[in-house]
Amino acid sequence: MSEVWLVVLVVGAATVALKAAGPVLLGGRDLPPPVLRVVTLLAPALLAALVAVGLFAGDRQLVLDERVAGLGAAALALAVRAPILVVVVAAAVATALARALG
Amino acid sequence: MAFAFGLSFGVLAKASGMGSLAPVVMSMTTFAGSAQFAAASVLGTGGGALAAIGAATLLNTRYAPISLTVAPSMGGSPLSRLLRSQLIVDESWAVAQAGGGRVDRRILMGAGALLWFGWVGGTVVGVLGAGFIGNPARYGLDAAFPALFLALLVAQLDSRRAILAAVLGATIALTLVPFSAAGVPIIAASLACLVGLWRS
DSSP: OOHHHHHHHHHHHHHHHHHHHHHHHHTTOOOOHHHHHHHHTHHHHHHHHHHHHHHHBOSSSBOOOTHHHHHHHHHHHHHTTOOHHHHHHHHHHHHHHHHHHO | OHHHHHHHHHHHHHHTTOOSHHHHHHHHHTOOHHHHHHHHHHHHTTOHHHHHHHHHHHHHTTHHHHHHHHGGGOOSOHHHHHHHHTTOOHHHHHHTEEETTEEOHHHHHHHHHHHHHHHHHHHHHHHHHHHHHOOGGGGTHHHHHHHHHHHHHHHHOOSHHHHHHHHHHHHHHHHHGGGSOTTHHHHHHGGGGGGGGSOO
């Protein structure tokens, strides 16, 4: 089996198991309150990390590049309460523009 | 959206020597954008199968805690729970947040199904059209992802504790970027949710 297919199979199987863990093991039951408080905060913690890494991470280093223009455009769109799609498109267009001009 | 990211995955996977069929099968079964991008980039830079599996699986370990948050709102037989849980992805989970740590099951499933078709369809078009499209970064797609997460994050910042968890999560992640493999910073950032143990 080639390397590529080995990766596809193993990662696929691991991901199926990870996604199913919660619902299969304790589906339909409620979580105890302290656990609930902790998982409530998973969303902001992970989302903030995804934003930060998506904008500033290069190959094992922090970089400041055209993506910052996208961040600015997204923040501006959010400030005027634009719909999510507008926020996303504004970020992509601003980054593409900054790259084309830079 | 998912279509555009699927398309860029198809293009990048093809460019990193994964062929045409493997990226499509991966989109259908793994169905997790960041892990697939990580696997493709590790393979493309000659990191080998083990490193690719490690990076992608590590990135997806966040689905263990994420799937725990979904568990209370998902009933039915174990098999149906197993199948439906596969529609959990960052985006479907984030838009389905109903407050207080609960998720809206219908939104989760609906958004998950839409994303799946967009993601797989985009991958197919991406591997087929790889030669014509060139580098997706030219269209600013790499900034679209964080912008989506930023919009979803803002909606989550409804308490001091949430803001603290967000700041802590971003700080942990950025601090680790220079010292760890792709994926590790995001997983480590999930530790920031432990501020929830502290009663206010």
